[in-house]
Amino acid sequence: MRINKLLSNLSFCSRRETNRLIEQNRITVNGQLPQPGQWVEETDIILIDNKPIPVKDKKYIALNKPVGITCTASKEVQTNIIDFLDYPEYVFPVGRLDKASQGLIFLTNDGEFANKILESKNEHEKEYLVTVNKPFDDFFIEGMSRGVEICGVKTKPCKVTRVNEDTFRIVLTQGLNRQIRRMSKTFGYTVTRLERIRIININIHGIDIGKWRELTEEEVLEIKHF
Incomplete structure (x- = not known):
């Protein structure tokens, strides 16, 4: 390599x-x-x-990212997630969650772990709670579920369920750039709040906004076996 x-x-x-x-x-x-x-x-x-090369212990962190933090390790970005986390050892974000969104993101120093999560062929689930700028009807739910043409490609079918008149849950198995925002825009809706609440087997319950915890050995092993 x-x-x-x-x-x-x-x-x-x-x-x-x-x-x-x-x-x-x-x-x-x-x-x-x-x-x-x-x-x-x-x-x-x-x-x-x-x-x-010194051998370092593997680190696996689940962070509840607040709005305004950028998922990059680059120190050139003032709002970078590494400075925000202020972790004493080298870690990097696994994937991205756009600056205007909040919720669960992993950070690790294990490249193989990160690659396994990000490999599109593995189709790992990520669940989001999304609020849009106006009430939507069943046509919106059905259309989002079937897949939407964005950026020249059609998104994969996904699970979409209503929470209330302007909020829905969506479970994706792919991670196109700003996918949910672009999908919603296709139907004439603007996302006003987007929170990722689950990645594979890890949910955000118990982690306050801006806080983090280390994954347990059992959780990491379970992720690796998905």
């Missing part, structure tokens, strides 16, 4: 940070300075500052 992915999978640093370390000549592969994105094997002798 590429050296960036290897260091991310080993929970050492992000793929972008790997490039920075390479540019600073702090990494060697079999005694040679590597290139960004270089292909490596796990059997290669990879040193950081002339020392073996």
Whole structure:
């Protein structure tokens, strides 16, 4: 695999940070300075500052993200989720939840765990509670459930149930950019509140807005077996 992915999978640093370390000549592969994105094997002798890559414990965090926080690890973004979390060890967000939305998001230092969740073929469920700007009828529910043409593709069929006249629950198995907002807009509705309340087997109950907890070993194992 590429050296960036290897260091991310080993929970050492992000793929972008790997490039920075390479540019600073702090990494060697079999005694040679590597290139960004270089292909490596796990059997290669990879040193950081002339020392073996330290083995770090895997971390798995469930955060109830508030509105206004951006799901990026980039320090160039003032509202980045890493500064907001202020976790003492390296972690990164698994996927995204747009700045105007709130709710559940995972952060981890386990690249393989993140890849398993994000692989579209795995069709992992994510559940949302959504409020729109005006009451909707059954035609809206049925149309959203069947799939909607957005950004040149038709969304997969999904589960949509009414909560009240302007709020619904929706369970998706894909994660197109701003998918629910774009789907709703197709029918003439604007999302005014969007909260992700579940990812696979983990729900947001008991985690206040802006707070987080670490996933249990049992929860992580269950996610990995989905």
